[in-house]
Each structure stands twice: as C-alpha cells, then as structure tokens.
Amino acid sequence: MGKIRRIVLDVLKPHDPTIIEVSAQLSDLAGVEAVNISIYEIDLRVENAKITLEGSDLDYDDVERVIGDNGGTVHSIDEVVAGRSIIDDAATLQDPQG
C-alpha cells in the first residue's frame, strides 16, 4: 500500500497545551519528518489551527491520537499526498486567477 507523505488538517484546539507542545509531540511520531502548525483564528478558549505534516510514512491514527490527547478535534482533512514523492495539486482553468 502507498505511503502517506503529507497531511493537512483543520483542527480546533484549546489554547493549552500550546502549539509548541503539540508540534513537538507530533514531530516525535514515527515517520514524521516535519510539522507546521499555524493558527488562523483565535476564540476566547479555543483556536483553529492548520496542521501540516510531512514525512516518509505518516500514520493518521497516531496523528489523530496526539491531537485528541491534547484536547483537539480534527474538523477536516484538507489535503493528503501519498506515493513515492510529494506533488502539489495541478493548476486547472477553474482555479481563481491571481
């Protein structure tokens, strides 16, 4: 079976534990090479984070477990890349013109 190389998630999480702790825990998982977490919305007690993970062989269940253990919920899986290399989505005529 093909290996998952990149996952982009939309996550709702409490302010504590901070994204510093969460990113450190995610980067400790087997098969993870890089983690990026950016906050795009802040509420009184919670915040919305975009979590990007890249690696040689990502295990989604492990990722979800770490996020859940830190009080977060995955709202949506926004992008997944699998296979021998990482590709970005191809440009089409339907894409908004910059």
Place this chain on the structure above:
Amino acid sequence: MGPFQRELQRLKEYDEVADIGEIARRYFAMNSFDGILTIVGVLAGNYLAGVRTPSVVITTGMATSVSMAVSGLWGAYLTESAERQRSLDELENHTLTDLSQTRIGRASRAAVFVVSAVDGLAPLLASFLVLTPFFVSHLLGGILYSYYASLVVAMLALFGMGAFLGRISKQNVFVAGLKMVVAGVMALLLSYLIEHTVGISETGG
C-alpha cells in the same frame, strides 16, 4: 529514565497545562502561615494557662495540627475539584468533545491531587516544626525553654515564609519577612489580652 523521573516529567507537563505550581505555592504559603499562627495561639494559651507538662502541649498541638491537615486536605480537594471540573466543562462546551481522558483532563485531576496534598501537608509540617522544641524539652533544660525556643522557631518560620513570598513578588525580602512576624506578634498579644480579660473576670466573679 527511572519511574520516579518519569512521574516528575509527567507532573511537569501537567503543570504547563494546569498551572499546578502557582496554585500549590499559594496554598503552601497561605496554609503554612495558618499552621504557624494557630500553633502560636495554642502555645500562648498553654503557657498562659500554666501548662508545664511537655506531653500536654505536644498532644494539644498535634491534635490541632492534624485537624488543620484534614481540614486543608478536605477543603482543598472539594473546592479545587469543583473549580477544575467547572473549568473543564466550560472548555468542553467550546471544543464540543469529552476532555476527561485527554492530557487536559489528566492534568486537571493531577492538579486536584497535588494541591490538596500541599494544602493538607503545609499546616501540618509548619506546626510540627514549631512544636519540635517540646519533643526535646529534657535536652533544653525545662519546658519554659521549649516555649521560648518554639516562639523563636515560629518567628523564624514566619520570617522565612514572608521572605519566600517577598522573593516571589520581587519585593524587599526583609520587609516582607517582617510583615509576617508582625502577624505572629499580633497573635501573641491578642492571646495575652484574652488571658488577661479572662483572668480579671475570674477574679471579679
């Protein structure tokens, strides 16, 4: 990493989530202060009532300390667990998930445990420290010296406590220590006044 270090590491992680250290420190200072002042009151009462048997002072002092410990433990457990539960419930309303089995839930339970233990042990240890001279009154050459030594220990402990708080708040350590000692002296003066009033009313009656 040994099991003890692992537990310490876990406690450190929980501290980051649940701010255990700050609350425990507050409870520690508040209840040690309570413990010392209560025992100063007990000792002043014993001294003014003419108690000259170390075992009586130790028994009354220890009974008071143990009561304070139980009260601290129980009170802190009930209030802290209620507050923590409320805070977790509020957070759950925002995340719309059950957080009890997450790191936040575990940190919250650990906080209740640590804070209750600190709240119970602080007055117990502080008052035992002040009572120490009565355990060795035969070495000090009489119970009167135990009373004086206890007073010195109590004032030093109060000063130490004040200095500790002064260091946390980055104030003058000496002034902060003295403020605590003033409270101790006040407790003694009030005990003396009560004894004096009771003494007059007994003579009058």
